[in-house]
Amino acid sequence: MSMLTPQVGDIPLPDPGPISTPYWQGCREGVLRFQRCLDCGAPTHTPALLCAACASMNLEWVDSSGRGEIYSWTRVWRPVTPAFITPYVPIIVTMEEGWSILSNLVGCEDNAVSIGQLVEVEFHHNGGPNDIWLPYFHPRSP
Amino acid sequence: MGHPFRDVAIVGVFNTKQARVLEGYDSQTIALEAALGAVADAGLEPRDIDGVVGGIASNFLYQSRIGPAWRSMSALGIPAVIEGAMAIACGLANTVLIATGEAGSYRQHASTAPWTRPTNEFVAAYGMFTAAEFALMARRHMHMYGTTPESMAHVAATIRNNGHVNPQAVYSGRGPFTADDVLNSRMVADPFHLLDCAMTSEGGTALVLTHADRAGDLAKTPVHLLGGGTDHYGPSYQHPPVWDLGGVRRPDLIAGHVGRRAAEEAFASAGLGPSDVDVCEFYDPFSFELIRQFEAYGFCGEGEGGDYVMSGVIEPGGRHPITTDGGTMSFSHGGASVQLFQRVIRGVQQLRGECISSQVANAEVAMCTGGGSGALFTDVLLLGKDRP
Numbered sequence: 001m002s003m004l005t006p007q008v009g010d011i012p013l014p015d016p017g018p019i020s021t022p023y024w025q026g027c028r029e030g031v032l033r034f035q036r037c038l039d040c041g042a043p044t045h046t047p048a049l050l051c052a053a054c055a056s057m058n059l060e061w062v063d064s065s066g067r068g069e070i071y072s073w074t075r076v077w078r079p080v081t082p083a084f085i086t087p088y089v090p091i092i093v094t095m096e097e098g099w100s101i102l103s104n105l106v107g108c109e110d111n112a113v114s115i116g117q118l119v120e121v122e123f124h125h126n127g128g129p130n131d132i133w134l135p136y137f138h139p140r141s142p
Numbered sequence: 143m144g145h146p147f148r149d150v151a152i153v154g155v156f157n158t159k160q161a162r163v164l165e166g167y168d169s170q171t172i173a174l175e176a177a178l179g180a181v182a183d184a185g186l187e188p189r190d191i192d193g194v195v196g197g198i199a200s201n202f203l204y205q206s207r208i209g210p211a212w213r214s215m216s217a218l219g220i221p222a223v224i225e226g227a228m229a230i231a232c233g234l235a236n237t238v239l240i241a242t243g244e245a246g247s248y249r250q251h252a253s254t255a256p257w258t259r260p261t262n263e264f265v266a267a268y269g270m271f272t273a274a275e276f277a278l279m280a281r282r283h284m285h286m287y288g289t290t291p292e293s294m295a296h297v298a299a300t301i302r303n304n305g306h307v308n309p310q311a312v313y314s315g316r317g318p319f320t321a322d323d324v325l326n327s328r329m330v331a332d333p334f335h336l337l338d339c340a341m342t343s344e345g346g347t348a349l350v351l352t353h354a355d356r357a358g359d360l361a362k363t364p365v366h367l368l369g370g371g372t373d374h375y376g377p378s379y380q381h382p383p384v385w386d387l388g389g390v391r392r393p394d395l396i397a398g399h400v401g402r403r404a405a406e407e408a409f410a411s412a413g414l415g416p417s418d419v420d421v422c423e424f425y426d427p428f429s430f431e432l433i434r435q436f437e438a439y440g441f442c443g444e445g446e447g448g449d450y451v452m453s454g455v456i457e458p459g460g461r462h463p464i465t466t467d468g469g470t471m472s473f474s475h476g477g478a479s480v481q482l483f484q485r486v487i488r489g490v491q492q493l494r495g496e497c498i499s500s501q502v503a504n505a506e507v508a509m510c511t512g513g514g515s516g517a518l519f520t521d522v523l524l525l526g527k528d529r530p
């Protein structure tokens with residue numbers, strides 16, 4: 001068993017593009033944002049030009065509650081590069097607003113993960129040329 | 143209207159030597175060796191080729207001075223075979239060479255292979271690579287249906303044993319393997335142990351297609367394309383691999399079943415169904431993907447794939463033997479594209495009856511596939527001995 005923590009090594013960091021800049025700015029401000037369609041109300045992530053439900057380009061950025069539950073997970077022992085400390089636990093989280101995000105689980109033992117586990121976002125300062133704050137998720141109580 | 147590929151046949155196939163490292167080769171030279179091998183296998187000369195598919199095949203086009211010729215840059219497996227067949231069916235070319243190879247591009251193994259690592263901003267920082275992407279799909283299936291690591295291990299052991307007895311496999315003679323051997327190998331990305339995963343290696347592969355009217359005069363028994371299809375949901379390894387990812391056009395189809403539409407189209411075009419398939423040359427990036435494919439293509443019901451692979455059908459002598467040369471787990475995984483053609487190569491060899499190991503007796507229909515759920519695409523090709 002080991003305690004899961006954010007990665008601190010020289011991991012690959014995002015290079016935000018024109019569509020995703022508001023997302024990463026939100027992370028910098030401690031807010032997880034997603035896009036919502038002004039025509040049909042559906043949520044969209046990853047950042048896109050088109051609504052995932054109706055292809056409208058009429059999208060707005062809104063703040064997420066930051067809360068969700070684990071949809072699927074894996075625990076990695078053979079790291080993608082030596083910069084990653086193992087084990088780490090990639091997760092897909094279904095957010096309360098109905099969208100999905102890929103992240104890593106932190107703040108618990110590596111064997112405490114399960115589908116349906118309630119989680120909440122936290123942000124970790126990685127820095128780099130784009131001053132990146134990465135969203136991670138830790139367990140929460142109902 | 144007749145069958146779209148009635149006038150097309152696969153007449154030449156060739157794998158070069160496959161190895162963990164092919165000393166003295168680079169990607170161009172190993173692909174050229176494959177190209178020459180496939181042309182010779184067909185009983186043809188380079189000058190007979192008037193169409194090529196793939197960036198490396200175009201180098202063959204230049205070196206052998208067979209231009210002017212039709213060319214496509216399509217490079218990744220079954221879609222390239224379908225495109226070559228379409229070129230012949232449409233009269234754009236008479237005889238098409240498809241060739242690829244990889245050597246020397248990945249020999250520092252501290253990191254996973256470059257083709258397994260995404261660069262996208264929403265996945266890379268979380269340590270994602272192919273094993274983790276596919277593991278997220280497998281874990282969801284386990285949660286929904288109770289699919290077990292034991293059933294996955296049985297798939298891996300079966301495929302690895304096919305490679306064990308294949309003198310041409312990179313891991314020839316490394317077995318035999320039991321499911322326990324798989325379960326006792328070190329964990330890579332839960333639920334996948336090392337032996338649940340594809341390897342990395344080097345090699346070249348090529349095939350030649352020509353007009354069916356000419357195929358009968360050539361060296362080997364022609365093999366026909368009974369049907370094919372490709373299902374894609376978007377770029378691989380850039381977005382969360384969500385099992386339930388759906389689309390607005392066909393809400394009944396989700397990413398967890400990717401390949402179902404392609405298989406339905408291929409079976410409809412062939413006038414066949416799963417029970418007609420004698421050889422399942424299914425792509426095997428991870429053991430779970432075989433379980434998933436049997437469900438996606440309709441060999442069994444949803445959630446029944448784990449029990450299905452344990453029922454005696456996938457082994458040599460079973461009704462639907464899988465990945466008979468050892469696949470990417472044991473035969474070869476030569477980089478980003480080579481192995482995506484090798485299910486087709488093996489399917490052709492099975493229907494010709496020329497496999498030196500694990501030959502399926504009297505095989506009439508082979509189902510060849512590529513891709514997988516973690517990559518958000520699956521391609522399907524049905525091969526047969528009879529002209530459609």
Ligand SMILES: [Zn+2]
Pocket residue numbers: 037038039040041042051052053054055056
């Ligand atoms: Zn919309």
